[in-house]
Amino acid sequence: MAQERSLKTRVKVLDAARGLIVERGHEQVSLKQICDCSGVSNGSVFHHFGSKEGIVRELFRTERGAYLHTIAQAITAYVGDPCDAFAAGTRAALAYQAANPQRYERLIAEFVDSEWIRHNADVWLAVAAEEEQPVIRWAAGHFASGALPLFPPAFFQASFLGPVDLLCRAHRQGRLSGELELHGEALAQFVAAGLKQLRNQQTN
Template sequence: MSPKQQRGEATADRLLDAALSVYATSGEQGLTVSAVTSASGVSLGSLYHHFGSMDGLATALFTRWNGRLLDELVTALTQSRTARTGIRALVHAYLRFIQEHRAASFFLHSSDPARHMMHAGQQVRDLQNARLVEIAAWLEPRIRSGEIAPLPGPLIEALVMGPVVATARRWLSGIDDQDLDEAARILPERIWRSLEP
Protein backbone atom coordinates (compact mmCIF):
# COMPACT_ATOMS: atom_id res chain seq x y z
CA MET A 1 0.00 0.00 0.00
CA SER A 2 1.38 3.39 -0.99
CA PRO A 3 1.84 6.19 1.58
CA LYS A 4 -1.04 8.08 -0.07
CA GLN A 5 -3.34 5.05 0.29
CA GLN A 6 -2.26 4.65 3.92
CA ARG A 7 -3.10 8.28 4.63
CA GLY A 8 -6.47 7.87 2.92
CA GLU A 9 -7.26 4.77 4.97
CA ALA A 10 -6.22 6.54 8.18
CA THR A 11 -8.47 9.49 7.31
CA ALA A 12 -11.44 7.21 6.61
CA ASP A 13 -10.82 5.41 9.93
CA ARG A 14 -10.74 8.73 11.81
CA LEU A 15 -14.06 9.71 10.25
CA LEU A 16 -15.65 6.36 11.11
CA ASP A 17 -14.36 6.46 14.70
CA ALA A 18 -15.58 10.04 15.10
CA ALA A 19 -19.00 9.20 13.65
CA LEU A 20 -19.41 6.35 16.14
CA SER A 21 -18.34 8.58 19.02
CA VAL A 22 -20.77 11.32 17.97
CA TYR A 23 -23.59 8.80 17.57
CA ALA A 24 -22.89 7.29 20.99
CA THR A 25 -23.09 10.65 22.74
CA SER A 26 -25.69 12.49 20.64
CA GLY A 27 -27.74 9.88 18.77
CA GLU A 28 -28.86 10.27 15.19
CA GLN A 29 -29.86 13.91 15.67
CA GLY A 30 -26.29 14.77 16.60
CA LEU A 31 -24.73 12.80 13.74
CA THR A 32 -24.14 15.73 11.43
CA VAL A 33 -21.40 16.64 8.99
CA SER A 34 -20.17 19.44 11.24
CA ALA A 35 -20.14 17.23 14.36
CA VAL A 36 -18.18 14.47 12.60
CA THR A 37 -15.67 16.78 10.95
CA SER A 38 -15.18 18.65 14.23
CA ALA A 39 -14.70 15.44 16.23
CA SER A 40 -12.36 13.91 13.67
CA GLY A 41 -10.39 16.99 12.68
CA VAL A 42 -10.97 15.97 9.06
CA SER A 43 -12.19 18.41 6.43
CA LEU A 44 -15.65 18.41 4.91
CA GLY A 45 -14.10 17.71 1.51
CA SER A 46 -12.37 14.58 2.84
CA LEU A 47 -15.61 13.26 4.30
CA TYR A 48 -17.34 13.61 0.93
CA HIS A 49 -14.28 12.25 -0.91
CA HIS A 50 -14.21 9.06 1.16
CA PHE A 51 -17.93 8.44 1.73
CA GLY A 52 -19.88 10.64 -0.68
CA SER A 53 -22.44 11.69 1.94
CA MET A 54 -23.49 11.19 5.55
CA ASP A 55 -25.58 8.25 4.36
CA GLY A 56 -22.43 6.77 2.84
CA LEU A 57 -20.57 7.29 6.10
CA ALA A 58 -23.38 5.65 8.11
CA THR A 59 -23.43 2.72 5.68
CA ALA A 60 -19.68 2.26 6.01
CA LEU A 61 -19.96 2.44 9.79
CA PHE A 62 -22.70 -0.19 9.81
CA THR A 63 -20.77 -2.41 7.38
CA ARG A 64 -17.61 -2.19 9.50
CA TRP A 65 -19.23 -3.15 12.80
CA ASN A 66 -21.75 -5.61 11.43
CA GLY A 67 -18.87 -7.35 9.67
CA ARG A 68 -16.91 -7.55 12.92
CA LEU A 69 -19.92 -8.97 14.75
CA LEU A 70 -20.56 -11.58 12.05
CA ASP A 71 -16.85 -12.50 12.02
CA GLU A 72 -17.00 -13.22 15.75
CA LEU A 73 -20.16 -15.30 15.35
CA VAL A 74 -18.65 -17.32 12.49
CA THR A 75 -15.47 -17.89 14.50
CA ALA A 76 -17.47 -19.05 17.54
CA LEU A 77 -19.45 -21.52 15.42
CA THR A 78 -16.59 -22.93 13.39
CA GLN A 79 -14.57 -23.64 16.53
CA SER A 80 -17.42 -25.77 17.91
CA ARG A 81 -17.79 -29.44 17.13
CA THR A 82 -21.42 -30.06 17.99
CA ALA A 83 -24.56 -28.13 17.21
CA ARG A 84 -25.30 -27.66 20.89
CA THR A 85 -21.85 -26.24 21.72
CA GLY A 86 -22.01 -24.12 18.56
CA ILE A 87 -25.30 -22.51 19.60
CA ARG A 88 -23.90 -21.89 23.07
CA ALA A 89 -20.74 -20.33 21.61
CA LEU A 90 -22.73 -18.16 19.20
CA VAL A 91 -24.98 -16.77 21.97
CA HIS A 92 -21.99 -16.08 24.21
CA ALA A 93 -20.07 -14.42 21.36
CA TYR A 94 -23.00 -12.12 20.55
CA LEU A 95 -23.57 -11.06 24.15
CA ARG A 96 -19.84 -10.58 24.73
CA PHE A 97 -19.62 -8.42 21.59
CA ILE A 98 -22.35 -6.04 22.75
CA GLN A 99 -20.73 -5.70 26.17
CA GLU A 100 -17.28 -5.03 24.71
CA HIS A 101 -18.48 -2.72 21.93
CA ARG A 102 -21.42 -0.94 23.47
CA ALA A 103 -21.34 2.17 21.26
CA ALA A 104 -21.08 0.14 18.05
CA SER A 105 -23.79 -2.24 19.26
CA PHE A 106 -26.06 0.67 20.08
CA PHE A 107 -25.60 1.90 16.52
CA LEU A 108 -26.15 -1.58 15.01
CA HIS A 109 -29.30 -2.25 17.03
CA SER A 110 -30.99 1.10 16.51
CA SER A 111 -33.44 1.78 13.72
CA ASP A 112 -31.41 4.77 12.51
CA PRO A 113 -28.84 2.86 10.39
CA ALA A 114 -31.61 1.23 8.38
CA ARG A 115 -32.82 4.61 7.20
CA HIS A 116 -29.33 5.71 6.19
CA MET A 117 -28.70 2.51 4.27
CA MET A 118 -31.81 2.37 2.14
CA HIS A 119 -29.76 3.45 -0.88
CA ALA A 120 -27.02 0.85 -0.25
CA GLY A 121 -29.24 -2.03 0.84
CA GLN A 122 -28.05 -4.51 -1.79
CA GLN A 123 -24.40 -3.74 -1.09
CA VAL A 124 -24.91 -4.32 2.64
CA ARG A 125 -26.91 -7.51 2.02
CA ASP A 126 -24.18 -8.87 -0.26
CA LEU A 127 -21.53 -8.32 2.39
CA GLN A 128 -23.74 -9.93 5.07
CA ASN A 129 -24.65 -12.87 2.86
CA ALA A 130 -20.99 -13.74 2.29
CA ARG A 131 -20.62 -14.31 6.03
CA LEU A 132 -24.04 -15.90 6.48
CA VAL A 133 -23.07 -18.52 3.89
CA GLU A 134 -20.39 -19.68 6.34
CA ILE A 135 -22.98 -20.03 9.11
CA ALA A 136 -25.29 -21.97 6.78
CA ALA A 137 -22.39 -24.22 5.77
CA TRP A 138 -21.78 -25.02 9.43
CA LEU A 139 -25.47 -25.74 10.07
CA GLU A 140 -26.20 -27.81 6.96
CA PRO A 141 -24.35 -31.05 7.85
CA ARG A 142 -25.77 -30.90 11.36
CA ILE A 143 -29.29 -30.65 9.96
CA ARG A 144 -28.60 -33.51 7.53
CA SER A 145 -27.25 -35.71 10.33
CA GLY A 146 -30.33 -35.06 12.48
CA GLU A 147 -28.44 -33.11 15.14
CA ILE A 148 -30.64 -30.07 14.40
CA ALA A 149 -34.33 -30.20 13.45
CA PRO A 150 -34.91 -29.89 9.68
CA LEU A 151 -36.31 -26.36 9.76
CA PRO A 152 -36.11 -23.68 7.07
CA GLY A 153 -33.03 -21.46 7.38
CA PRO A 154 -34.96 -18.27 8.16
CA LEU A 155 -36.81 -20.05 10.98
CA ILE A 156 -33.55 -21.32 12.47
CA GLU A 157 -32.21 -17.77 12.29
CA ALA A 158 -35.32 -16.44 14.05
CA LEU A 159 -35.16 -19.09 16.78
CA VAL A 160 -31.46 -18.48 17.46
CA MET A 161 -31.05 -14.77 16.85
CA GLY A 162 -34.48 -13.49 17.87
CA PRO A 163 -34.03 -13.96 21.63
CA VAL A 164 -30.40 -12.80 21.53
CA VAL A 165 -31.13 -9.62 19.57
CA ALA A 166 -34.13 -8.82 21.78
CA THR A 167 -31.97 -9.26 24.88
CA ALA A 168 -29.24 -7.06 23.37
CA ARG A 169 -31.72 -4.30 22.54
CA ARG A 170 -33.19 -4.32 26.04
CA TRP A 171 -29.74 -4.14 27.62
CA LEU A 172 -28.57 -1.39 25.27
CA SER A 173 -31.72 0.67 25.82
CA GLY A 174 -31.24 0.68 29.58
CA ILE A 175 -35.02 0.41 30.00
CA ASP A 176 -34.69 -2.32 32.58
CA ASP A 177 -31.91 -4.01 34.49
CA GLN A 178 -31.38 -6.78 31.93
CA ASP A 179 -28.59 -9.01 33.27
CA LEU A 180 -26.41 -10.22 30.39
CA ASP A 181 -24.61 -12.78 32.57
CA GLU A 182 -27.97 -14.31 33.46
CA ALA A 183 -29.00 -14.24 29.80
CA ALA A 184 -25.74 -15.98 28.85
CA ARG A 185 -26.53 -18.74 31.38
CA ILE A 186 -30.18 -19.23 30.39
CA LEU A 187 -30.55 -18.46 26.68
CA PRO A 188 -28.21 -21.02 25.08
CA GLU A 189 -30.04 -24.03 26.52
CA ARG A 190 -33.50 -22.58 25.87
CA ILE A 191 -32.54 -21.77 22.29
CA TRP A 192 -31.00 -25.20 21.84
CA ARG A 193 -34.26 -26.87 22.91
CA SER A 194 -36.07 -25.07 20.10
CA LEU A 195 -33.65 -26.59 17.57
CA GLU A 196 -33.50 -30.14 18.85
CA PRO A 197 -34.91 -32.73 16.45
Protein backbone atom coordinates in the same frame (compact mmCIF):
# COMPACT_ATOMS: atom_id res chain seq x y z
CA MET B 1 1.98 6.56 -0.54
CA ALA B 2 -1.22 8.16 -1.86
CA GLN B 3 -3.13 4.97 -1.10
CA GLU B 4 -1.77 4.96 2.46
CA ARG B 5 -2.84 8.59 2.97
CA SER B 6 -6.27 7.77 1.60
CA LEU B 7 -6.65 4.88 4.03
CA LYS B 8 -5.55 7.03 6.98
CA THR B 9 -8.08 9.70 5.99
CA ARG B 10 -10.89 7.15 5.85
CA VAL B 11 -9.91 5.76 9.26
CA LYS B 12 -9.80 9.25 10.80
CA VAL B 13 -13.27 10.06 9.49
CA LEU B 14 -14.77 6.75 10.56
CA ASP B 15 -13.19 6.91 14.02
CA ALA B 16 -14.49 10.44 14.54
CA ALA B 17 -17.97 9.58 13.29
CA ARG B 18 -18.09 6.43 15.41
CA GLY B 19 -17.23 8.30 18.58
CA LEU B 20 -19.73 11.08 17.92
CA ILE B 21 -22.55 8.71 17.01
CA VAL B 22 -21.96 6.46 20.01
CA GLU B 23 -22.11 9.53 22.23
CA ARG B 24 -25.05 11.34 20.63
CA GLY B 25 -26.88 9.11 18.16
CA HIS B 26 -26.57 9.39 14.38
CA GLU B 27 -29.46 11.82 13.92
CA GLN B 28 -27.80 14.31 16.28
CA VAL B 29 -24.45 14.29 14.45
CA SER B 30 -23.79 16.54 11.45
CA LEU B 31 -21.25 16.20 8.67
CA LYS B 32 -19.63 19.42 9.90
CA GLN B 33 -19.14 17.92 13.36
CA ILE B 34 -17.52 14.85 11.82
CA CYS B 35 -15.21 17.06 9.76
CA ASP B 36 -14.29 19.19 12.77
CA CYS B 37 -13.66 16.16 14.99
CA SER B 38 -11.62 14.27 12.39
CA GLY B 39 -9.70 17.27 11.08
CA VAL B 40 -10.63 16.21 7.54
CA SER B 41 -12.07 18.76 5.12
CA ASN B 42 -15.60 18.56 3.81
CA GLY B 43 -14.26 18.09 0.29
CA SER B 44 -12.10 15.16 1.32
CA VAL B 45 -14.97 13.52 3.20
CA PHE B 46 -17.15 13.92 0.11
CA HIS B 47 -14.41 12.36 -2.03
CA HIS B 48 -14.15 9.28 0.18
CA PHE B 49 -17.74 8.77 1.32
CA GLY B 50 -19.98 11.01 -0.78
CA SER B 51 -22.00 12.26 2.20
CA LYS B 52 -22.74 11.67 5.86
CA GLU B 53 -24.99 8.85 4.69
CA GLY B 54 -22.00 7.17 3.08
CA ILE B 55 -20.14 7.32 6.38
CA VAL B 56 -23.11 5.89 8.25
CA ARG B 57 -23.49 3.03 5.77
CA GLU B 58 -19.82 2.14 6.15
CA LEU B 59 -20.02 2.25 9.94
CA PHE B 60 -23.10 0.02 10.01
CA ARG B 61 -21.46 -2.41 7.59
CA THR B 62 -18.31 -2.76 9.68
CA GLU B 63 -20.09 -2.84 13.06
CA ARG B 64 -22.76 -5.33 12.03
CA GLY B 65 -20.12 -7.37 10.23
CA ALA B 66 -17.90 -7.54 13.33
CA TYR B 67 -20.86 -8.62 15.46
CA LEU B 68 -21.96 -11.37 13.08
CA HIS B 69 -18.36 -12.50 12.54
CA THR B 70 -17.89 -13.02 16.28
CA ILE B 71 -21.03 -15.13 16.39
CA ALA B 72 -20.11 -17.15 13.30
CA GLN B 73 -16.70 -17.96 14.78
CA ALA B 74 -18.30 -19.20 18.02
CA ILE B 75 -20.66 -21.46 16.09
CA THR B 76 -18.18 -22.97 13.64
CA ALA B 77 -15.47 -23.49 16.30
CA TYR B 78 -17.77 -25.43 18.61
CA VAL B 79 -16.93 -29.12 19.06
CA GLY B 80 -19.89 -31.31 19.96
CA ASP B 81 -23.59 -31.44 19.17
CA PRO B 82 -24.19 -28.82 16.44
CA CYS B 83 -27.43 -27.75 18.15
CA ASP B 84 -25.27 -26.75 21.10
CA ALA B 85 -23.12 -24.73 18.69
CA PHE B 86 -26.01 -22.31 18.34
CA ALA B 87 -26.07 -22.01 22.10
CA ALA B 88 -22.41 -20.98 21.79
CA GLY B 89 -23.46 -18.42 19.18
CA THR B 90 -26.12 -17.13 21.58
CA ARG B 91 -23.51 -16.69 24.31
CA ALA B 92 -21.16 -14.91 21.90
CA ALA B 93 -23.89 -12.50 20.78
CA LEU B 94 -24.84 -11.72 24.36
CA ALA B 95 -21.21 -11.27 25.45
CA TYR B 96 -20.61 -8.86 22.57
CA GLN B 97 -23.60 -6.72 23.50
CA ALA B 98 -22.78 -6.88 27.21
CA ALA B 99 -19.24 -5.66 26.54
CA ASN B 100 -20.34 -2.90 24.12
CA PRO B 101 -23.86 -1.82 25.17
CA GLN B 102 -23.75 1.80 24.03
CA ARG B 103 -21.81 1.02 20.88
CA TYR B 104 -24.22 -1.77 19.92
CA GLU B 105 -27.24 0.41 20.65
CA ARG B 106 -26.00 3.41 18.65
CA LEU B 107 -24.27 1.69 15.72
CA ILE B 108 -26.49 -1.34 15.16
CA ALA B 109 -29.78 -1.41 17.07
CA GLU B 110 -30.87 2.16 16.35
CA PHE B 111 -30.43 1.58 12.61
CA VAL B 112 -32.16 -1.79 12.59
CA ASP B 113 -35.14 -0.33 14.46
CA SER B 114 -35.51 2.72 12.22
CA GLU B 115 -36.74 3.73 8.80
CA TRP B 116 -33.07 3.85 7.79
CA ILE B 117 -32.86 0.09 7.32
CA ARG B 118 -35.64 0.13 4.72
CA HIS B 119 -33.61 2.42 2.51
CA ASN B 120 -30.33 0.61 3.15
CA ALA B 121 -31.41 -3.01 3.11
CA ASP B 122 -28.67 -3.73 0.59
CA VAL B 123 -26.03 -3.12 3.27
CA TRP B 124 -27.82 -5.40 5.72
CA LEU B 125 -28.21 -8.18 3.15
CA ALA B 126 -24.62 -7.93 1.91
CA VAL B 127 -23.19 -8.19 5.43
CA ALA B 128 -25.50 -11.06 6.36
CA ALA B 129 -24.65 -12.99 3.18
CA GLU B 130 -20.92 -12.56 3.73
CA GLU B 131 -20.92 -13.59 7.38
CA GLU B 132 -23.41 -16.44 6.92
CA GLN B 133 -21.28 -18.31 4.38
CA PRO B 134 -18.86 -19.97 6.84
CA VAL B 135 -21.80 -21.09 8.99
CA ILE B 136 -23.68 -22.43 5.97
CA ARG B 137 -20.62 -24.42 4.86
CA TRP B 138 -20.17 -25.75 8.42
CA ALA B 139 -23.86 -26.67 8.67
CA ALA B 140 -24.07 -28.51 5.33
CA GLY B 141 -22.61 -31.77 6.66
CA HIS B 142 -24.75 -31.58 9.78
CA PHE B 143 -27.88 -31.13 7.67
CA ALA B 144 -26.90 -34.14 5.58
CA SER B 145 -26.36 -36.32 8.65
CA GLY B 146 -29.55 -35.17 10.37
CA ALA B 147 -27.58 -33.63 13.27
CA LEU B 148 -29.25 -30.26 12.60
CA PRO B 149 -32.94 -29.74 11.81
CA LEU B 150 -33.39 -28.66 8.22
CA PHE B 151 -34.39 -24.98 8.09
CA PRO B 152 -33.20 -21.95 6.08
CA PRO B 153 -30.25 -19.90 7.42
CA ALA B 154 -32.59 -17.01 8.27
CA PHE B 155 -34.54 -19.29 10.60
CA PHE B 156 -31.43 -20.17 12.60
CA GLN B 157 -30.37 -16.53 12.81
CA ALA B 158 -33.81 -15.42 13.95
CA SER B 159 -34.06 -18.26 16.48
CA PHE B 160 -31.31 -16.84 18.67
CA LEU B 161 -30.31 -13.34 17.51
CA GLY B 162 -33.83 -11.97 17.89
CA PRO B 163 -34.20 -13.21 21.48
CA VAL B 164 -30.67 -11.99 22.33
CA ASP B 165 -31.52 -8.50 21.08
CA LEU B 166 -34.75 -8.38 23.08
CA LEU B 167 -33.06 -9.72 26.22
CA CYS B 168 -30.17 -7.25 26.05
CA ARG B 169 -32.48 -4.33 25.32
CA ALA B 170 -34.67 -5.18 28.30
CA HIS B 171 -31.56 -5.29 30.47
CA ARG B 172 -30.27 -1.94 29.15
CA GLN B 173 -33.67 -0.39 29.84
CA GLY B 174 -33.69 -1.69 33.41
CA ARG B 175 -36.67 -4.00 32.79
CA LEU B 176 -34.57 -7.09 33.50
CA SER B 177 -32.63 -7.17 36.74
CA GLY B 178 -29.70 -9.36 37.70
CA GLU B 179 -26.60 -10.43 35.81
CA LEU B 180 -27.09 -10.34 32.06
CA GLU B 181 -24.80 -13.35 31.61
CA LEU B 182 -27.03 -15.52 33.81
CA HIS B 183 -30.09 -14.69 31.73
CA GLY B 184 -28.00 -15.30 28.62
CA GLU B 185 -27.02 -18.78 29.78
CA ALA B 186 -30.68 -19.66 30.28
CA LEU B 187 -31.43 -18.35 26.78
CA ALA B 188 -28.55 -20.37 25.29
CA GLN B 189 -29.92 -23.54 26.85
CA PHE B 190 -33.40 -22.67 25.57
CA VAL B 191 -32.10 -22.25 22.00
CA ALA B 192 -30.20 -25.55 22.03
CA ALA B 193 -33.14 -27.46 23.53
CA GLY B 194 -35.51 -26.02 20.94
CA LEU B 195 -33.27 -27.04 18.04
CA LYS B 196 -32.85 -30.54 19.46
CA GLN B 197 -36.63 -30.89 19.77
CA LEU B 198 -37.08 -29.83 16.14
CA ARG B 199 -34.34 -32.28 15.11
CA ASN B 200 -36.14 -35.08 16.91
CA GLN B 201 -39.40 -34.22 15.17
CA GLN B 202 -37.72 -34.35 11.75
CA THR B 203 -35.84 -37.61 12.37
CA ASN B 204 -38.61 -39.58 14.09
